[in-house]
Amino acid sequence: MRSFRALLLFVSASLGFAAGEKIAVIPKGTTHSFWKSVEAGARQAGVEVDAQIIWKGPLKEDDRAQQIAVVQQFSTDDTDAIVLAPLDDTALRAPARSAMQRGKPVVIFDSALKGEAGTEFISFVATNNHRGGQLGGEELARLINGKGKVVLLRYAEGSASTMAREAGFLAVMARHPGIEIIVDNRYAGPTISTAQDAAMNLLDKLREADAIFTPNESSTQGMLLALRQTGLTRKKILVGFDTSPFLLAALKRGDVKALVAQNPTRMGYLGVKTAVAHLRGEPIETAVDTGCVLVTKTNLDTPEVKAVLGN
Incomplete structure (x- = not known):
């Protein structure tokens, strides 16, 4: 019964019908394998916390104008929070701050944004x-x-x-x-x-x-x-x-x-979990290290590497 409910929640979240908070996840781009793993992690978290995940970002990782427009769109609609991987650590600072001022908490993930937690964003979730x-x-x-x-x-x-x-x-x-x-x-x-x-x-x-x-x-x-x-x-x-x-x-x-x-699945997962925890009044960390490991041909099948690769 429990697994059936989880399946229903996953389908609902994927189709945009989740009952809980609406979380916009904005990657740097949408074509690389890395971002597909981030999306999988974000959607997994959405299922677990019963939140609706909206995945939208620029096609190419050099379209700052499009990413800014996406942030501005979610800043003014009925989205509850934004999880953002900024293409530019400076150009996205004002849009993120604007969203925060409108009451939309912003979690930065993957790539840093110039600014301070509490002003431009609430938490930074990323690899060291x-x-x-x-x-x-x-x-x-x-x-x-x-x-x-x-x-x-x-x-x-x-x-x-x-x-x-x-x-x-x-x-x-x-x-x-x-x-x-x-x-x-x-x-x-x-x-x-x-x-x-x-x-x-x-x-x-x-x-x-x-x-x-x-x-x-x-x-x-x-x-x-x-x-x-x-x-x-x-x-x-x-x-x-x-x-x-x-x-x-x-x-x-x-x-x-x-x-x-890196661990992009964990990054997407913890980005969403952090945003939802904040919305629900739970304590959060202002900096979350999602980990990284060196992978070689000889250690590819070790438990440490498999855990990061999601195997």
């Missing part, structure tokens, strides 16, 4: 992105024995999550005098296609490099496709971020040496 970048950097340095030439292909300006990962990675590189960063000022852009193009434009530097770091799903996949296209796969050490099925398959083949795994 700086630590994630450090994990990737430590593994890359180990793989090249602390010496060699390295390319960092950044993601996008204004994206707080990936900027923190890049900073964490570079902090580790700075501890190794034998490592030379030969590129750190180029950006992959919002899609796999733009990342592949950016990587192809760096072909001379990639041939020179011993290792490469990429800070999110699309930049990692785009870089990998470029390496395959140019015959450099496995000749260069690639350490990336995020764990889509495509990237995990590449890890198993040895095309990628390591991936830093």
